Amino acid sequence: MVSSQSKGKPAKGKPASEGPPVGRRVILGLLGLGAVGVVTGRVTQDGLARVLGPIENRDPTGLVSLFPVGDSFRFYSVTGSVPSRSAADYRLTVSGLVDHPQTLTMADLAALPQTSFTSDFQCVTGWRVRQVEWSGVALARLLDEVGVRAQAKAVHFTSLDGTYTESLTIEQARLSDVIVATSMLGKPVTHDHGGPVRMYVGPMYGYKSIKWLSGIQLTEAVEVGYWETRGYDVDGFVGHSNGRDDEPTG
Ligand SMILES: Nc1nc2c(c(=O)[nH]1)N[C@H]1C(S)=C(S)[C@@H](COP(=O)(O)O)O[C@H]1N2
Ligand SMILES: [Mo]
Numbered sequence: 001m002v003s004s005q006s007k008g009k010p011a012k013g014k015p016a017s018e019g020p021p022v023g024r025r026v027i028l029g030l031l032g033l034g035a036v037g038v039v040t041g042r043v044t045q046d047g048l049a050r051v052l053g054p055i056e057n058r059d060p061t062g063l064v065s066l067f068p069v070g071d072s073f074r075f076y077s078v079t080g081s082v083p084s085r086s087a088a089d090y091r092l093t094v095s096g097l098v099d100h101p102q103t104l105t106m107a108d109l110a111a112l113p114q115t116s117f118t119s120d121f122q123c124v125t126g127w128r129v130r131q132v133e134w135s136g137v138a139l140a141r142l143l144d145e146v147g148v149r150a151q152a153k154a155v156h157f158t159s160l161d162g163t164y165t166e167s168l169t170i171e172q173a174r175l176s177d178v179i180v181a182t183s184m185l186g187k188p189v190t191h192d193h194g195g196p197v198r199m200y201v202g203p204m205y206g207y208k209s210i211k212w213l214s215g216i217q218l219t220e221a222v223e224v225g226y227w228e229t230r231g232y233d234v235d236g237f238v239g240h241s242n243g244r245d246d247e248p249t250g
Pocket of ligand 1: 018076077078079123124159164192194206207209210212226
């Protein structure tokens with residue numbers, strides 16, 4: 001399934017930024033409200049529904065879905081705005097229970113062996129983009145680089161947005177389709193998709209794939225992440241957790 005430098009079919013999905021410009025602006029304008037909806041729950045979601053009219057799909061993972069059809073990426077952020085980093089300014093810190101803590105630049109990441117493959121991206125709410133091209137550094141490779149100490153049992157991820165977090169067990173982190181992604185859809189990861197660097201956790205629902213990755217910390221135990229504290233499974237394997245594994249309904 002996963003092979004280094006494999007050439008798969010071209011990705012079918014399109015990033016949200018290639019979607020209709022009007023819808024795009026609407027979404028950006030709603031980001032703040034989306035975040036409030038997360039905190040205050042139903043009332044604000046209903047408020048949004050009043051503003052927007054009938055909504056087919058109320059999306060608990062960050063935003064009300066505005067796109068009428070499935071099979072395309074939807075832009076998610078639980079925060080209203082996220083500081084952007086140019087490739088030149090980007091830094092990734094790897095710390096915690098490691099022998100060699102590091103701060104990596106994009107050039108450092110590019111200098112490590114690269115992994116490329118094609119794999120679906122699926123949100124827990126049901127939409128799925130098939131055959132997305134991913135590339136970057138296998139997390140397992142990066143862990144080897146820093147030297148994981150024996151007492152480390154989990155990996156904790158932080159985001160430049162200052163709010164979103166995620167975690168994996170060491171075993172999950174070492175799966176071959178878990179990568180520190182610098183490219184998706186055949187080009188550098190765009191800001192909206194979490195660029196310049198995001199995680200891609202292939203076997204799990206989209207909420208595990210943290211965007212705007214800023215830090216990787218080795219810890220003694222799994223620290224429950226953003227959506228997990230709000231009800232989603234910590235082990236978010238597609239088809240084996242409390243999400244949906246059916247076809248996108250739009
Ligand atoms: N920092 C951050 N990472 C995040 C999220 C988020 O809101 N903030 N949303 C998650 C969810 S629920 C999904 S489905 C994907 C969406 O990725 P996309 O915006 O590239 O479509 O990002 C995941 N990573
Ligand atoms: Mo999601």
